[in-house]
Amino acid sequence: MTDTATAGRERAPAGLFGRIGAQNISLLIALVVLLAIFGVLRPDVFFTPRNLINIGLAVTILGILAMAQTVVIVSGGLDISVGSIVGLSTMVLAVAAQETGSIPAGILAGLLAGLLAGAVNGLIIVYGPVNAVIATLGTMSAFRGLAYLMNNGNSIPITGDSLRALGIGTLSGLPFAIWLLIAAMAAFIVFTRETVVGRNIYALGGNPTVLASRTMSGQPASGSQGLELEAITAAILGGCALQGGKGTIIGAMLGVLIIGVLNNGMILTSVPTFYQLLAKGALLILAVIVQERQRARSGE
Incomplete structure (x- = not known):
């Protein structure tokens, strides 16, 4: 093993998942x-268990995508x-769930579609070789167009107790979707820290399918x-x-929570939609x- 490879492997755990640093x-x-701000503005609602769970549910999809995005950005x-x-x-x-009458088959097909799309990007x-930003800008439009073509731009309802349970069911008082986010977070950490592939990950984006269990439908515009x-x-x-080589899964999840709290707080305080978009930008x-x-x- 070369000195560079050894150094890279030694730096990966510390750089990606080290102790809580100044950034975190x-x-x-x-x-x-x-x-504190939104708790003061809406003390009657904000800190209620129901609203806190709503925040958690709202960031499940974003959390998984942000963790995947973190790995991609870290890789450059x-x-x-x-x-x-x-x-x-x-x-x-x-579509797969409707055609086969099987929710598990549909979930598998959705996951494979996400993996295939990520492989196409890679x-x-x-x-190509093509710059990652240009490549995924193009596939963003192509994948969205393909999703619209699948049912002429209309959503496809999904019926099935197993998928509904994944979206709204609970375990030990927490929704399954939040447990799924926690499991995904643990998997990302283990994958990046403990595997050779994780430490040398390339810019490939595979995207787990979580949204369908929340909406009980296929949504071509969900992206x-x-x-x-x-x-x-x-x-x-x-x-x-943005130059690559630096970033943490824990940090990304803190970023997700900040966005989730900001979104929830602005909705509770009736901030107009265009101001919400302005705040995110x-x-x-x-x-x-x-x-x-x-x-x-730092002179980097």
């Missing part, structure tokens, strides 16, 4: 401040197509609701360097500015 502490402080890439892949995956899940980037922006924002908030710009200034100070 800053995120925790920002999260606490947001919680950027996947803009993740939202479109989610939409395509849910449509494939719905092949274009590696063998059009800003998931790409939010996943990238969460990853960058969590400390991912400003958050991404601020995160990039802070990151670039930190990088300049």
